[in-house]
Amino acid sequence: xxxxxxxxxxxxxxxxxxxxxxxxxxxxxxxxxxxxxxxxxxxxxxxxxxxxxxxxxxxxxxxxxxxxxxxxxxxxxxxxxxxxxxxxxxxxxxxxxxxxxxxxxxxxxxxxxxxxxxxxxxxxxxxxxxxxxxxxxxxxxxxxxxxxxxxxxxxxxxxxxxxxxxxxxxxxxxxxxxxxxxxxxxxxxxxxxxxxxxxxxxxxxxxxxxxxxxxxxxxxxxxxxxxxxxxxxxxxxxxxxxxxxxxxxxxxxxxxxxxxxxxxxxxxxxxxxxxxxxxxxxxxxxxxxxxxxxxxxxxxx
Amino acid sequence: xxxxxxxxxxxxxxxxxxxxxxxxxxxxxxxxxxxxxxxxxxxxxxxxxxxxxxxxxxxxxxxxxxxxxxxxxxxxxxxxxxxxxxxxxxxxxxxxxxxxxxxxxxxxxxxxxxxxxxxxxxxxxxxxxxxxxxxxxxxxxxxxxxxxxxxxxxxxxxxxxxxxxxxxxxxxxxxxxxxxxxxxxxxxxxxxxxxxxxxxxxxxxxxxxxxxxxxxxxxxxxxxxxxxxxxxxxxxxxxxxxxxxxxxxxxxxxxxxxxxxxxxxxxxxxxxxxxxxxxxxxxxxxxxxxxxxxxxxxxxxxxxxxxxxxxxxxxxxxxxxxxxxxxxxxxxxxxxxxxxxxxxxxxxxxxxxxxxxxxxxxxxxxxxxxxxxxxxxxxxxxxxxxxxxxxxxxxxxxxxxxxxxxxxxxxxxxxxxxxxxxxxxxxxxxxxxxxxxxxxxxxxxxxxxxxxxxxxxxxxxxxxxxxxxxxxxxxxxxxxxxxxxxxxxxxxxxxxxxxxxxxxxxxxxxxxxxxxxxxxxxxxxxxxxxxxxxxxxxxxxxxxxxxxxxxxxxxxxxxxxxxxxxxxxxxxxxxxxxxxxxxxxxxxxxxxxxxxxxxxxxxxxxxxxxxxxxxxxxxxxxxxxxxxxxxxxxxxxxxxxxxxxxxxxxxxxx
Numbered sequence: 024x025x026x027x028x029x030x031x032x033x034x035x036x037x038x039x040x041x042x043x044x045x046x047x048x049x050x051x052x053x054x055x056x057x058x059x060x061x062x063x064x065x066x067x068x069x070x071x072x073x074x075x076x077x078x079x080x081x082x083x084x085x086x087x088x089x090x091x092x093x094x095x096x097x098x099x100x101x102x103x104x105x106x107x108x109x110x111x112x113x114x115x116x117x118x119x120x121x122x123x124x125x126x127x128x129x130x131x132x133x134x135x136x137x138x139x140x141x142x143x144x145x146x147x148x149x150x151x152x153x154x155x156x157x158x159x160x161x162x163x164x165x166x167x168x169x170x171x172x173x174x175x176x177x178x179x180x181x182x183x184x185x186x187x188x189x190x191x192x193x194x195x196x197x198x199x200x201x202x203x204x205x206x207x208x209x210x211x212x213x214x215x216x217x218x219x220x221x222x223x224x225x226x227x228x229x230x231x232x233x234x235x236x237x238x239x240x241x242x243x244x245x246x247x248x249x250x251x252x253x254x255x256x257x258x259x260x261x262x263x264x265x266x267x268x269x270x271x272x273x274x275x276x277x278x279x280x281x282x283x284x285x286x287x288x289x290x291x292x293x294x295x296x297x298x299x300x301x302x303x304x305x306x307x308x309x310x311x312x313x314x315x316x317x318x319x320x321x322x323x324x
Numbered sequence: 325x326x327x328x329x330x331x332x333x334x335x336x337x338x339x340x341x342x343x344x345x346x347x348x349x350x351x352x353x354x355x356x357x358x359x360x361x362x363x364x365x366x367x368x369x370x371x372x373x374x375x376x377x378x379x380x381x382x383x384x385x386x387x388x389x390x391x392x393x394x395x396x397x398x399x400x401x402x403x404x405x406x407x408x409x410x411x412x413x414x415x416x417x418x419x420x421x422x423x424x425x426x427x428x429x430x431x432x433x434x435x436x437x438x439x440x441x442x443x444x445x446x447x448x449x450x451x452x453x454x455x456x457x458x459x460x461x462x463x464x465x466x467x468x469x470x471x472x473x474x475x476x477x478x479x480x481x482x483x484x485x486x487x488x489x490x491x492x493x494x495x496x497x498x499x500x501x502x503x504x505x506x507x508x509x510x511x512x513x514x515x516x517x518x519x520x521x522x523x524x525x526x527x528x529x530x531x532x533x534x535x536x537x538x539x540x541x542x543x544x545x546x547x548x549x550x551x552x553x554x555x556x557x558x559x560x561x562x563x564x565x566x567x568x569x570x571x572x573x574x575x576x577x578x579x580x581x582x583x584x585x586x587x588x589x590x591x592x593x594x595x596x597x598x599x600x601x602x603x604x605x606x607x608x609x610x611x612x613x614x615x616x617x618x619x620x621x622x623x624x625x626x627x628x629x630x631x632x633x634x635x636x637x638x639x640x641x642x643x644x645x646x647x648x649x650x651x652x653x654x655x656x657x658x659x660x661x662x663x664x665x666x667x668x669x670x671x672x673x674x675x676x677x678x679x680x681x682x683x684x685x686x687x688x689x690x691x692x693x694x695x696x697x698x699x700x701x702x703x704x705x706x707x708x709x710x711x712x713x714x715x716x717x718x719x720x721x722x723x724x725x726x727x728x729x730x731x732x733x734x735x736x737x738x739x740x741x742x743x744x745x746x747x748x749x750x751x752x753x754x755x756x757x758x759x760x761x762x763x764x765x766x767x768x769x770x771x772x773x774x775x776x777x778x779x780x781x782x783x784x785x786x787x788x789x790x791x792x793x794x795x796x797x798x799x800x801x802x803x804x805x806x807x808x809x810x811x812x813x814x815x816x817x818x819x820x821x822x823x824x825x826x827x828x829x830x831x832x833x834x835x836x837x838x839x840x841x842x843x844x845x846x847x848x849x850x851x852x853x854x855x856x857x858x859x860x861x862x863x864x865x866x867x868x869x870x871x872x873x874x875x876x877x878x879x880x881x882x883x884x885x886x887x888x889x890x891x892x893x894x895x896x897x898x899x900x901x902x903x904x905x906x907x908x909x910x911x912x913x914x915x916x917x918x919x920x921x922x923x924x925x926x927x928x929x930x931x932x933x934x935x936x937x938x939x940x941x942x943x944x945x946x947x948x949x950x951x952x953x954x955x956x957x958x959x960x961x962x963x964x965x966x967x968x969x970x971x972x973x974x975x976x977x978x
Contacts, residue, residue, distance in 0.1 A: 103476055105429060143469055146462040147440075202433040203466060205473040236487070265426070267480040273472035280465045287461060315486055318479060 024223050026210075027056040027064035027073035030252055032181065032261050033102045033208035034077050035245045036268070040234035042248050051226035057252070060162070062135065065211065069094055074216040075227065077101060080207050080274065081136035084281040087303065096217040096305040099228055099270050099316070101235065102208045105201040106263030108140040109184050111169065112176035114196035121148035121198050127175035130160035130168055136206060139281055141178040142288070143203045152288065166190055180206070181263075182253070201263070207274060217305055224308040228268075232312055235266040270306050270317045278303075326558045327528060334524065338517050345510040352506060356499035359492055365405050366489045372402040373482045376430070380474040383437060385444035395434055402427065423481055423488075430477035437470040532560045539567065548575040597783075601804065604784055608660040615657050617863045619955035623650045624869035627958040628876065654955050659717065659801060671714070671809070673707035673832040676762045677740045679715040687723050687738070694733045697723075704742040706831030708762050714805045715764075721798040722766040722825050729770030729823060739765040742831075751828050753812050760831040761811075769822040778817055802827075852965055853878025856897070860890035860906040860918055861934065866954075870905060870934075873958050874965065879903075887913025891921055898925035903969055908935040908951075932968040 028034045037055060040046055046053040058064040061078030062085075068076035069091055075098075083095060110129070112118035118127065121144070131138050138157075145151060158174055165177045166187050179187065188195050210231065217224050238245035246261060278300040310317045375398050383391040406423065440463065532554055542550040548571055554564035630643040681701050691697055708715075719738065726736045740762065745751055747758040773781065773788075780786045784800040806813045810830050817823035857879045861867040864885065871881045882897060884890035887910040894901065904922050906915040913921075919931040933951045952964040 103480070105473065105477075142462065143466050146459075146466045147436075151459060151462070202429065202436050202470060202473050204469050205476050207476075239484075265480050267483045269479060269483060271476060271479050273475040273479070276468045277472045280468050283461065284465060287458060316483070 024051060024075060024220075024227060025054045025056055025073040026075040026077070026227070027058050027067040028077040029059065029061045029064050030057050031061070031077075031208070032246075032249060032253065032264055033104065033107075033206075035238050035249050035261075035264075036101050036231050036234040036266060037077065038252060039238055039245050039248050040230040043234065043237070045230035045233050046227065049226035049230055051223050051230070053227065053230075060135070061208070065095075068211065068213055071213075074220075075210060075212045075224075077208060077210055079136045080209060080278050081134070081139055081281055083209065083211060083303070084278050084285060085134055087278075087300075088282060088285055092303055094214050095303050096212045096214045097270070097274070097303050098210045098212055098217065098224060098305050099231070099268055099309045100207045100209050100274060101231060101268055102264050102266045104181075104206040104208070104263045104265065105204075106199055107181045107184070107206050108137055108178070108199075108204060109180075110141065110144055110176055110178045110198040110200075111184065111187050111191070112196045112198065113169070113172070113174075113191070113194055115194045116175050118175060118196055121200075122150070124148075124176060125150055125154050126156070128156045128158050128173075130158045130165050130174040130177040130179075132162050132165070132179070133159045135180075136204075136281075137178045137180055139284055140204045140206075142284060144178070144198070144200055147200060147203055205273075205277075207277065209274070212305070217308070221308060225311055228308050229312045232268050232316070235268045238266045268309075268316055270304070270309050270319050272318050272320050275300050275304070275319070327560065330524065330528060330558070334521065338521075341513055341517065345506070345513065349503070349506055349510065352499060352502055356496060356503060359496045359499060363489060363492045363496060366485055366492060369402055369405050369485055370482060370489075372398050372405070373478050373485065376402075377475055377478045377482075380430075380434065380437070380471055380478065383434075383441065383471075385441045388438055388441050388445040392438055399427070399431060423484055426477050426481040426484070430474050430481070433470055433474040433477060437467060437474065440467050440470065528558070529560075532556065532564070536560070536564060536567065539564075539571075543571055543574070546578075548578055601784065601800070612657040612660040613954075615653070615660075616954035617866050619650050619653055619657065621863075621865040621869045623647060623654075623955055624873055624958050624961070626650065628869075628873065631958075650955070657955070658713065659797070671709045671711040674710040674715060675704065676708050676710070676715055676764060676829065677701050677704045679710075680719055680738060680740050680764065683716060683719055687719070690720075690724060691727055691736070692732070695727060695730055696735045698735065698737040700737060701740040702742065704740065704762050706742055706760050706762055708809060708811070708829040709832045710809050710829075714809065718802050718805050718827060719764070719766070721802045722827075725798055725825075726766050726768035726770065726823070729772075730768050731770065735769045737765075737767045739763070739767070741765075745828070751814070751826060753814065753828075756812055756828060756830060762829045762831060764827040764829065765824060767822065767824045772819045772821045772823055773815075773817040774819050778815060781815055782813070851878070852962065852969070854880075855902040855969065856880045856882065856900045857903045857905060857965070858882045858884065858890065858893055858897070858901045858922070860884040860887065860904070860910065860915070862886045862907060862910045866907070866934070870961060873961055874905075877962055877965075879965075886911040887915075887918055890918045894918065894922050894925060898922065898929075901926060901929050903965060904929060904931045905952075905965065905968075906931065906933060908933055930968045930971060932964055 026037060028037055037053075041053060041055055056064075056067065056073050058067055058076075060082075061076075062082040064073070064076040065078040065082045065086055067073050069086060083097065086092075086095060110121070110124070112124060112127075116127070118124060124145075129141065131141050141157075142152065145155065158168075160168055160174070160177070162179065162183060165174075165179050165183055168174045169177045169187055170190055177187065184197075188197060210228070212224060242261060282300070304319055306317045306319045376395065379391050379395050379398070535552055535554060539550055539552045551568045551571065552564040553568065554561050556564070626643050626646045630640055630647070633640040633643060681699070684697075684699055688697055723736060723738065730736060742760065742762050743751075745756075745758050745761050749758070751761070751763065752758060777788060782799050782803045784797060786800075803813050806827055806829070811828050813825060813827045815823060815825050852874060857874050859867055859870050859874070859881060860883075861870070862885060867883050867885065871883050875881050880900075882893050882901070884893050889912065890904075890906060890910075891913055894904075901922060904919055906918050908915040910918075915933050919933070922929050922931065931950075935951055935953055950964060950968050952960060956964070
């Protein structure tokens with residue numbers, strides 16, 4: 024089984040499972056395919072390069088709106104983070120509070136959950152997309168452009184957040200607003216694969232579940248396991264991650280919200296076919312591994 | 325180890341075990357109770373979390389106040405519940421600590437959600453109509469995200485709590501398992517302790533007590549050889565040793581008592597034997613006394629009749645035969661008297677070798693020619709104390725006994741040796757003192773005796789001879805004589821091995837040779853005629869025979885038929901009485917009393933005592949006087965009477 028996974032601390036459970044031989048224990052041969060982002064991982068899966076992928080909910084929604092809803096089976100949420108996303112403004116540009124962002128240029132990577140987070144952030148503080156100047160920026164360019172002053176603020180995610188804060192030092196003014204958005208890191212599978220190999224899907228989920236327990240109980244050991252992949256991480260870059268595996272009902276409104284946002288913000292056109300999030304939910308495999316982990320009220324098998 | 329120490333160790337061990345086991349059990353139960361409480365609180369907390377999730381999903385502008393109040397109350401109750409677990413330590417505390425940020429985060433999210441609802445709640449109406457639809461959509465999305473965030477926080481908390489519950493459950497199960505194992509170990513140890521206690525009680529107390537009890541019962545049944553022999557170093561061992569020591573002393577006392585009883589029994593047997601002999605002696609003495617009187621009469625009258633007959637005539641030879649028969653009868657009465665220790669004559673130092681040598685001729689006449697008699701008599705320097713005829717009677721009886729034992733053909737040896745016997749010499753036995761002795765032995769090669777016969781060989785009237793061939797008094801008489809001589813006799817014999825009788829006689833103390841009793845023959849010629857002789861005897865035949873014999877010598881004879889008559893005659897005729905011939909024992913007055921009266925009245929009168937009892941005159945008479953022992957011949961009588969008149973003893977008297 025090939026799993027395309029972004030090189031993210033949120034993916035730690037899969038890496039720990041591989042290193043500890045938890046997949047082999049369940050007679051499933053897993054190959055982890057590293058990708059720069061969750062969106063890339065999902066695209067790799069949809070392209071047939073992998074059977075499973077880890078990604079945030081935003082790429083799922085966008086892919087669904089692109090007509091891949093039937094190809095995507097959401098199996099579980101591996102981890103969640105409330106603090107991974109942040110808006111970091113240049114204090115030296117006079118931005119002290121969120122409302123000070125009005126009329127300012129904010130760098131953000133399009134078609135990511137960061138863009139969605141930024142929308143919620145602005146809404147919370149009484150601003151609309153029209154009140155600021157959104158500048159589409161690739162993730163790797165965000166730090167440089169924030170430093171060279173071409174942007175007044177950036178919306179980004181870990182580990183870029185930590186790096187940017189480190190680079191700007193006292194010039195940075197971080198706005199985190201951890202409660203408005205929970206970043207879910209989901210394990211998705213190709214529908215055909217899940218339907219064809221439910222046992223493999225269950226085995227991967229069982230190994231991942233055991234691994235999340237190990238990571239939760241011993242975060243330092245998990246961090247040491249991830250160091251060869253991610254390199255040295257800034258201090259505190261894992262503290263915001265909650266390695267609790269589930270398939271929660273809350274995922275449904277979140278996906279729906281983001282779909283609405285994508286349509287409203289015209290990032291996608293309305294699909295021709297009637298579209299429903301629940302069609303992508305596959306609670307069966309996780310329920311067979313640990314029924315308590317599934318709190319989905321309704322959904323597919 | 326003493327019983328006290330053993331018991332102390334046992335009880336201390338048991339008590340320590342109970343204390344340690346009880347403490348561990350109590351601590352484990354306390355842990356189990358604490359986990360059970362914790363599990364109950366976790367379940368309660370789950371309920372609170374469920375309520376909070378429901379509140380988050382349900383919160384609306386119109387019920388905002390109520391939801392806020394409920395949220396606050398539930399959160400407060402949850403916080404109190406969690407704070408009760410604040411005493412937890414280690415991993416459990418860390419797990420609890422991880423719950424706190426999540427619930428706090430959920431609190432913040434709820435407050436934020438409530439804040440977004442406030443404008444509409446305050447307005448009490450529909451959403452702000454001034455806001456644009458996209459703005460309202462964005463606001464709704466924000467609220468939905470806040471709710472989702474809130475829900476995810478709480479669900480994550482629930483999951484973590486569930487994880488903790490699972491751990492608690494596992495720990496509780498471990499506690500229960502531990503409790504079961506501990507209780508089993510404690511119970512098993514207690515059981516083992518009780519088994520050990522029972523075993524120790526059996527081995528240390530009951531079994532040795534049983535042995536002591538059994539031993540005491542055996543001792544009670546006089547099995548004094550029994551010993552407890554408990555090889556123990558405790559109190560019971562000391563008790564057993566003391567008991568064994570006591571039993572040893574009891575056994576020694578019992579043996580001592582048995583020996584004393586055996587000795588007493590032996591003495592009683594000897595006493596019975598002595599009493600029997602005494603009775604026999606009295607009987608024999610009485611018979612012999614009367615018989616002597618008769619013999620005296622018979623011999624006297626026969627001699628008188630013989631004197632009147634022509635010598636060589638047939639009648640005179642018949643009288644001689646009568647006299648010989650009387651003489652043999654006299655020998656028999658002497659034997660009886662000797663048996664009754666009434667043999668006349670005083671014991672005096674005697675040369676046993678000489679006596680035995682002198683008997684050779686007579687002994688050979690006793691034996692048939694087919695029986696060889698061998699005399700091995702060594703001259704002895706020591707003498708033995710013996711009465712007249714005692715040694716002869718001893719030798720005669722032993723040789724006759726040997727003759728009867730060897731039958732028609734055999735060999736008899738008579739030995740006399742003088743020896744110095746040491747204290748260890750078996751010849752001495754228990755009765756004799758070591759020193760110089762004369763040993764007289766009669767050895768035959770006859771048929772010998774069985775052990776049973778040997779045991780009774782000296783018993784009076786015991787005989788193995790055919791009827792009329794023996795009286796059964798021979799050997800008992802020998803023993804009586806030997807004892808009177810201060811010696812002892814022993815017999816060795818076995819069936820077919822002949823018999824050997826050893827008579828051991830202690831040597832007499834050296835003394836002056838007795839003065840010669842010989843007197844001038846002229847004294848014997850003192851005339852009896854013309855003399856007045858008072859004859860006192862209660863036996864009329866004796867009295868008459870003596871009177872006739874003296875009358876025949878020419879004496880004037882006065883007779884008294886008892887002591888009183890004699891005394892009366894003395895009163896009447898004292899002045900004329902020259903000689904009193906009186907029986908020793910008479911009715912009215914005994915001979916010595918009569919003699920005393922006569923001497924008082926006529927001091928120059930002489931006295932001759934007659935006795936069939938063999939008593940010495942000085943034993944009963946106030947003054948010494950000659951004694952003529954019955955039966956006597958006429959010659960003896962006249963000689964004794966003449967000697968008495970001459971104032972001395974005749975050879976026939978003593």
